Amino acid sequence: MNQINEKALVLIGFQNDYFSPDGILYNVIEESSRITGVLENTLELLRKAGREFGLVVNTPIHFTEDYSELKEPIGILKTIKEVGAFKENTYGAQIIEQLDAFSDIVKMVPGKRGLNAFFSTNLENILKDSGIKEIVFAGTVTSICIDSTARSAVDLGFQVTILEDCTSSRTPFEQIFYCEEVFPLYAHVSSSKALISES
Numbered sequence: 001m002n003q004i005n006e007k008a009l010v011l012i013g014f015q016n017d018y019f020s021p022d023g024i025l026y027n028v029i030e031e032s033s034r035i036t037g038v039l040e041n042t043l044e045l046l047r048k049a050g051r052e053f054g055l056v057v058n059t060p061i062h063f064t065e066d067y068s069e070l071k072e073p074i075g076i077l078k079t080i081k082e083v084g085a086f087k088e089n090t091y092g093a094q095i096i097e098q099l100d101a102f103s104d105i106v107k108m109v110p111g112k113r114g115l116n117a118f119f120s121t122n123l124e125n126i127l128k129d130s131g132i133k134e135i136v137f138a139g140t141v142t143s144i145c146i147d148s149t150a151r152s153a154v155d156l157g158f159q160v161t162i163l164e165d166c167t168s169s170r171t172p173f174e175q176i177f178y179c180e181e182v183f184p185l186y187a188h189v190s191s192s193k194a195l196i197s198e199s
Contacts, residue, residue, distance in 0.1 A: 007133070009050070012146060014060075014140075028170055033140065041191075057123065107126070115149075141168070159188070163192050164179040
């Protein structure tokens with residue numbers, strides 16, 4: 001990888017409520033995740049190139065018991081509150097066990113309470129203190145948290161790459177649309193295989 005020490009891999013949404021068959025929102029992204037191979041490809045990227053990144057961070061979303069952080073939520077956040085997803089200290093909010101093997105290289109960034117991983121967290125400072133210039137995104141949901149965080153990253157001065165085979169959305173169509181029509185407007189779109197080949 002070129003200038004690998006200036007490149008961070010940011011993981012979003014790798015929690016049981018999305019990726020475990022028992023997860024509350026598993027069915028929301030299951031088809032898209034299966035088609036893109038988001039989990040398998042992300043794990044392979046971590047195995048083969050995880051230690052080549054300047055930083056690898058995970059930004060899980062958690063809410064308190066009564067979801068008091070959400071003030072009159074609409075859309076996906078309203079759904080999360082109604083179905084009880086990502087409630088702290090529950091199975092669904094836990095990081096998927098497949099990431100346990102990489103605990104030595106993945107830095108946890110707590111505090112995500114909404115769509116954007118920069119909001120209410122220390123993510124920006126952590127990245128800048130580590131000399132990061134480019135952020136590579138993997139995770140879910142492509143059209144929501146990935147898009148929201150990636151746009152903010154651009155506004156903060158980072159270069160952005162989104163991995164089309166390490167992200168998933170609510171439908172296969174939505175995944176393709178964002179990777180082909182939306183992300184190229186402000187970011188690079190690439191694949192885990194391309195990154196691995198550069199490492």
